[in-house]
Amino acid sequence: MIQINTTNINILTLLSQGEFSLDEFSLYLNLEKKSIYKNINSINSFLKDEKLPLIELNNTNYSLKLSKFQWETLFKRNDFITSDEIVDYLYIKFIHNKFINLEAEKERLDLSRSSIIRYFNEVKRTLENNGSQYEYSVGRGLRLAFLSEMDKAIFSKKLVKFFVKCDFSLNHSIFITDLIKDYNIKSLLNKLYTIFKTLDIPTTHFIISFLCSLYISIDVFGGFNFKKDYDYNKYIKLEKVIKTTLKDYNSNYQNQVFFFVVSLINNDINFEPNILKKALTVINNLKDKLDLHNLDPVLEKVLLKKLCFSLFKHDNYIFKVRNIIINDNEKLLLNIFDDILDYNNIKLFFCDKISIIQILTKIIVEHHKSSLKNILLLFNEVVISDDRYLKDNLADYSKKFNFDIESTFFYKLNPENYKNKYDLILSDEPSLNINTLIVNSFNPIQILSAINSHILENTLKKLCSNK
Numbered sequence: 001m002i003q004i005n006t007t008n009i010n011i012l013t014l015l016s017q018g019e020f021s022l023d024e025f026s027l028y029l030n031l032e033k034k035s036i037y038k039n040i041n042s043i044n045s046f047l048k049d050e051k052l053p054l055i056e057l058n059n060t061n062y063s064l065k066l067s068k069f070q071w072e073t074l075f076k077r078n079d080f081i082t083s084d085e086i087v088d089y090l091y092i093k094f095i096h097n098k099f100i101n102l103e104a105e106k107e108r109l110d111l112s113r114s115s116i117i118r119y120f121n122e123v124k125r126t127l128e129n130n131g132s133q134y135e136y137s138v139g140r141g142l143r144l145a146f147l148s149e150m151d152k153a154i155f156s157k158k159l160v161k162f163f164v165k166c167d168f169s170l171n172h173s174i175f176i177t178d179l180i181k182d183y184n185i186k187s188l189l190n191k192l193y194t195i196f197k198t199l200d201i202p203t204t205h206f207i208i209s210f211l212c213s214l215y216i217s218i219d220v221f222g223g224f225n226f227k228k229d230y231d232y233n234k235y236i237k238l239e240k241v242i243k244t245t246l247k248d249y250n251s252n253y254q255n256q257v258f259f260f261v262v263s264l265i266n267n268d269i270n271f272e273p274n275i276l277k278k279a280l281t282v283i284n285n286l287k288d289k290l291d292l293h294n295l296d297p298v299l300e301k302v303l304l305k306k307l308c309f310s311l312f313k314h315d316n317y318i319f320k321v322r323n324i325i326i327n328d329n330e331k332l333l334l335n336i337f338d339d340i341l342d343y344n345n346i347k348l349f350f351c352d353k354i355s356i357i358q359i360l361t362k363i364i365v366e367h368h369k370s371s372l373k374n375i376l377l378l379f380n381e382v383v384i385s386d387d388r389y390l391k392d393n394l395a396d397y398s399k400k401f402n403f404d405i406e407s408t409f410f411y412k413l414n415p416e417n418y419k420n421k422y423d424l425i426l427s428d429e430p431s432l433n434i435n436t437l438i439v440n441s442f443n444p445i446q447i448l449s450a451i452n453s454h455i456l457e458n459t460l461k462k463l464c465s466n467k
Contacts, residue, residue: 003079004043004046004079004080005039005042006082006083006084007029007031007035007039008039008042008043008046009080009081009082010029010082010319011025011029011036011039011040011043012043012064012074012075013319014028014029015055015062015063015064016064016066016071016075018063019058019061019062019063020061020062021060021061021062022036022037022060022062025062027350028349028350028351040055040062043055047064052066052070052074053065053066076174078109078110078174079110081109081173081174081175083119084317085172085173085175086109086111086119087119087122087123088158088161088162088173088176089109089173089175089176089179090105090119090120090123091123091126091154091155091158092155092158092159092162092176092179093105093175093179094123094134094142094144095144095147095151095155095220095221096155096179096180096216096220098143098144099137099140099141099142099143099144100120100141100142101140101141102116102117102120102141102142103141104141105120108175109175126151126154127148127151130148130150130151130154131146131148131150131151132144132146132147132148132150132151133145133146147221152217152221152224153272155217155220155221156210156213156214156217156224157213157272157316158316159176159180159209159212159213159216159217160206160209160210160213161316161318162176163185163205163208163209163212163213164205164206164209164313164318165318180216183215183216183219185212185215188211188212188215188249189208189212191245191246191249192208192211192212193208194245195241195242195245195246195257195261198241198245199238199241199261201261201264201265203264204305204309206309206312207264207270210260210270211257211260214253214256214257214260215249215253218250218252218253218256222252223252223253223256224256225259226256226259226260226263227259228259228262228263228268230262230263230266232259232262235258235262235265238258238261238262238265239258242254242257242258242261243258267301269304269305269308271308271309271311271312272312275308275311275312275315276308278307278311278344278346279304279307279308279311280304281344282307282340282341282344282346283300283303283304283307285340285343285344286303286337286340286360289336289340289463290336290360290364290459290463291459291462291463292363292364292367295363295367296363296366296367299362299363299366299367302359303356303359303360303363306352306355306356306359307356310348310349310352310353310355310356311346311348313349313352314347314348314349314352319349324351324354326354326357329361329453329456329457329460330354330357330358330361332460332464333357333360333361333460334353334354334357336463337353337356337357337360338353341353361456364455364456364459364460365452365455365456368455368459369400369401369455370400371423371455371458371459372400372401372423372424372451372454372455373400373401373402373423374401374402374404374421374422374423374424375401375402375403375404375422375423375424375425375426375451376403376404376406376418376421376422376424376425376426377403377404377405377406377425377426377427377447378406378407378408378411378425378426378427378428378429378436379405379406379407379408379427379428380407380408380409380428380429390405390444393444394444394447394448401451404422408427408428408429424437424451424454425437426438426439426447426450426451427439428440437450437451437454
């Protein structure tokens with residue numbers, strides 16, 4: 001019978017989310033095409049043995065048509081676990097239970113004795129390097145004697161990784177799920193949702209995953225200290241909401257959630273110092289390359305958080321994919337971004353790069369809107385000049401521009417009247433012999449989309465010409 005390996009599982013994880021060409025597989029997995037092709041053949045042999053549909057090639061795209069139930073059943077198999085997940089499970093279980101029996105784990109994971117020893121050696125190296133200590137209990141197993149602060153942080157981080165993957169991936173460790181089943185995480189998720197909804201505080205699945213991890217960490221070693229030099233008397237209402245909602249949980253968890261949420265309100269970035277340092281370095285490089293000095297702090301914070309989360313995902317191999325088609329401007333931005341990452345020796349998943357490029361696109365447009373002031377809309381339909389709905393909506397979408405709406409007829413009659421009065425002219429008539437942007441709709445969203453594309457394209461042209 002064909003044995004499933006980590007690369008096989010990663011390919012199946014991609015196929016569970018859509019169709020992919022060899023080129024796309026290569027980008028997402030960072031593998032040679034020959035290797036991908038070989039692994040697809042191996043997977044098909046496995047699928048054939050399991051009497052499941054095979055991976056098919058249609059034109060240039062590979063796909064695997066399984067039902068939702070078939071996908072779930074596949075990823076619930078005990079042998080659908082990557083080497084990275086095995087190490088995470090052994091590490092988490094040893095710290096959580098403060099004891100481990102490798103013979104029992106060998107049977108549970110269906111591994112050979114040499115394999116379980118090899119995997120647990122990675123756990124031991126991590127513990128030893130961080131100053132944690134363990135002891136051998138003759139005939140029984142290993143007992144954790146001392147847990148360092150570094151290993152407390154890593155334990156929490158590995159749980160965050162698990163909860164983040166549960167949010168979007170079929171492929172998360174059923175062994176960790178079984179280990180923490182008594183914590184009733186589903187009930188905790190509902191409580192956390194209530195807190196953030198009641199307080200009207202925006203959150204992400206990373207923050208929720210961390211707070212779930214914190215609940216377990218408190219039970220295992222007391223959690224962490226999030227208290228800072230804030231005036232906590234200003235947050236009495238917030239504290240009451242948290243303690244009331246979490247009344248069934250111990251006071252230590254209530255307090256740590258409270259201190260953590262206060263830090264969120266004060267815009268603290270709750271990532272490890274090394275991740276934060278890398279992200280800030282990349283942002284400074286982007287500011288230089290893309291002429292984004294004096295960047296809006298709100299936009300910068302969005303970019304910083306996305307970069308930190310993307311770095312966390314890559315460092316912990318949290319593999320999420322959505323197949324995206326990018327345009328020429330986004331490709332140009334991607335090349336600039338890749339150069340910055342290469343210069344700083346930083347790796348990110350391709351999917352996260354594209355998400356960051358999309359954020360950068362918005363940032364560039366917002367930052368450079370001042371390059372336009374007066375905009376003329378020329379339409380063949382004379383009635384559009386009286387369209388108050390269009391005018392009001394354009395004013396609502398962007399108060400930075402002065403819009404004039406006129407019939408194309410008047411422009412044709414005397415174009416000199418319009419010369420040097422407008423930074424940009426849009427029209428629905430392609431035959432006009434002027435430098436205009438063509439729009440096919442009177443919809444304000446499409447008009448503003450055309451303006452944004454113009455700002456982005458012009459900005460990138462200037463940046464390229466200044467190289």
